[in-house]
Amino acid sequence: MKLRKKIDGMTEEEWYNRGRIFADLNKHKGALECFNKALKLNSKEAHIWYDKGISLAALGKYKEALKCLDKAIKLNPNKIFIWVGMGRVLSYMGNHREAQKCFNKALSIVPKDSDDWSWLGLVLSFLGRLNEALICYNQALALNPKNADAWHNKGVTLGKMRRYAEAIDCFARSLALNSKNVDAWIGMGFAFECAGQYTDAIVCYNQALRLNSENVIAWYNKGFSLYRLGRYADAIVCFDRNLALDPKNAFAWYYKGLALYALDRYNEAIKCREKAIKLNPDLKKKEWPEKVYGKIR
DSSP states (O other): OOOOOOBTTBOHHHHHHHHHHHHHTTOHHHHHHHHHHHHHHOTTOHHHHHHHHHHHHHTTOHHHHHHHHHHHHHHOTTOHHHHHHHHHHHHHTTOHHHHHHHHHHHHHHOTTOHHHHHHHHHHHHHTTOHHHHHHHHHHHHHHOTTOHHHHHHHHHHHHHTTOHHHHHHHHHHHHHHOTTOHHHHHHHHHHHHHTTOHHHHHHHHHHHHHHOTTOHHHHHHHHHHHHHTTOHHHHHHHHHHHHHHOTTOHHHHHHHHHHHHHTTOHHHHHHHHHHHHHHOGGGGGSOOOTHHHHHHO
């Protein structure tokens, strides 16, 4: 009977299983220690290289993650989950063209995977190929009408196409399936905002902030919608909350300045504008009420 190799009293399979437990708990540093010991015992298992790659990606170590996923693919090029994992990591890195190739490969192996069609749509959207992206989302939803992510991603793409009513419908469908998706609440709010429906937008941003009170996008967007409604004091409160979390948001400084101007707080308005321009010189070109300067002379 052949004895199985061990490190610290544990076999490759035991180290791998322990690593999966750590990964499921989002303790990826611990997971990596386990996967590395499993690979010392057996470096020919694609699934171990894959899981090591996913843990590295979760820690933001994308280049190292790609090396592991590449090894996994060389060991087993027909495993769809490896191609999907590589596609997602490439997309996180902003390399959407290469990500597209990975999702195409995955779909050539298993063409009826709703999530993979949604991911392919997402990378096509990033590449500006919006009509093709919509085709992918529709395919994803034909396979699984309850795919909340596909509804959300379709809404984002329709928003980019300025088809705001359709985008709002998609976000609503996504939220009916997953009401705790902060990004979907913000996406629907932004679609309402772009359509000039600022009160509805604020309702959505409030829902996002109930789920995550430190979401910088929700605070800024809510402030902008309040500004558009002429609720300047409330807008300033939101811009301040945004700037406490993201003090380099030039647009928040800019619109806070305009809100202060509307409340006749001219000196404060000028200081905000100056901070905005320092962070983003292009804002100097944006229209600004000239009479502010006359008020403080």
